[in-house]
Amino acid sequence: MKAHLTDLLFAAVGQLTNEVNLSQIVIDRPKLIEHGDFSTNIALVLSKILKKSPRDIAQLILDQMPKTEYFEKIEIAGAGFLNFFLGAHSHQIIINQVIEEKELYGKNQIGQGKKVQIEFVSANPTGPLHVGHGRGAAIGDSIARLFEFSGWEVTREFYYNDAGAQIDNLTRSVKARALNISPENQDFPEEGYRGDYIADIANAYLAKSSLECQGQQVQASGDIEDEESIRNFSIAYLRNEQDQDLAAFKTAFDVYSLESDLYKNGQVNFVVDTLVKEGHTYEKEGALWLKTTDFGDDKDRVMKKSDGGFTYFVPDVAYHLDKWTRGFKRVINEQGADHHSTISRVRAGLQGLNKDIPLDWPEYVLHQMITVMKNGVEVKISKRAGSYVTLKDLVDEVGCDATRYFLSARRADSQLIFDIDLAKSQSNDNPVYYIQYAHARIEGVLNQWGGDKKTLGVSKDYAFESLAEKKLIKRLSEFPEVIKQATDELAPHQIANFLKDCAAELHSYYNDSKFLVDDEVTKLARLSLIYATQAVIKNGLALLGISAPEKM
């Protein structure tokens, strides 16, 4: 319908001037229903070129527009806006299309089956997942769902830093606990992890527990001096726990990549050798440096420390070369904003490999930090001190649906405040229930009606009259556009906003109007409208990983 309108406008404008191209014709969705279903400011844009007043130009365009049955009214408003109002014919088409397509409504094939890899969460296996990881999970998974909905072949991936210094630290911490050294004791590792979960791991280790991690059985030896065993068991224990937390958060991954594998497979060495060969390195003060300043960084970075170890970003580069080699022309990394300094380094490293990797590859979505409020005070998150708001706690206390909603309904850029007491105590006032209620409420009416949903549809003779109906229909028709924009901008919060507005209009319509009326045509038309609304809400919720209950 929008494309149709674009054609009409293009035809009309083409009669007036050749100095405009199609891309300059912008068709908006007005916020106010009084301004129609579509509007364009093309007359204002043309006024300078044509040296006429915008309203005169609008009239000229109107005169040149081919006839169409889609709009019942086209008017010139304000400074020279052209407003288009959909008529009964369009209303029928929209609703019947939604009903016909159901769970497919809103989908598109922009991705054309191309591969995209989305990496998110990627927490280190040194502790339970916290609320920040939850935000990454909610946003990353929703972006993945959006891409799937837009016809991409999506790979969800989780990267484990299981080889660095923090793992040694984890091992020492667990060993200390196993030796019954408490965090308060001065013999406890200074930089050690002090959370209670460390003691849990130590106890499980001493009990010679066995656990499954990613399909592999890991057995604790129980030997306090066997640091290799402590290390393997601790990692497996925490990964296992993280996997469970993510499963409870309805977040699943296709691929888990391990930093340790990059060392084992020689990929890290390959990257270092290549960078040396390509001439982007130099030695200074016993260390090997990468000239990241050649690629836009503000200072050069050490790759290989004087003690022989690599700095953390080297395996990161190797990992991303691996992604590239696996054929992902599009890669999106969702991570906390505290890691944003890695962007320039990873990209610089990739450029240095001379593999024709685009400058802006990979793409990044960075979410800002979350401030957690509990009992009216801010909860400081410190892994080492063991002060925590875990994802598991949130899911247990607030629920998966509400937690996912809260964490993905805001722009990634915003430093959101998560008030646990509010989320818990006011769970009935929660926006997510408001949306789900609209879905369940519709189901209630349809059950009351008791007819066969397959027979629903708006007949050609029926014209919707009320403002509430027109608003709702306009909203439903916007869904595919919202999907495109949210996908394009990597911004799933737009879906949440859409759903809230859609639910509000449904509730408003519900109170405004009766559905189960005597007149059969009217009844079917109205039921069709809410049935279509239900489908859209369900599709939108699915994109956020939130359930659409039929009863609440």
Place this chain on the structure above:
RNA sequence: GCGCCUGUAGCUCAGCUGGAUAGAGUACUUGGCUUCGAACCAAGUGGUCAGGAGUUCGAAUCUCUUCAGGCGCACCA
């Protein structure tokens, strides 16, 4: 000091590829259930879009600048 992000109603936040009277939730005030689900609806109160300058027919939106907050600027990850 440098870089990135943010500043919109009492609070939490949308709106940011320039468009029409700046919106929602919450809080507060008032009204609506013998009637399809009141976890709902309707109406009202509430704004120097952090401050200033610029660009233009038009700026919350773009540019510059000041202020405030967050996060980064390691031979840590």
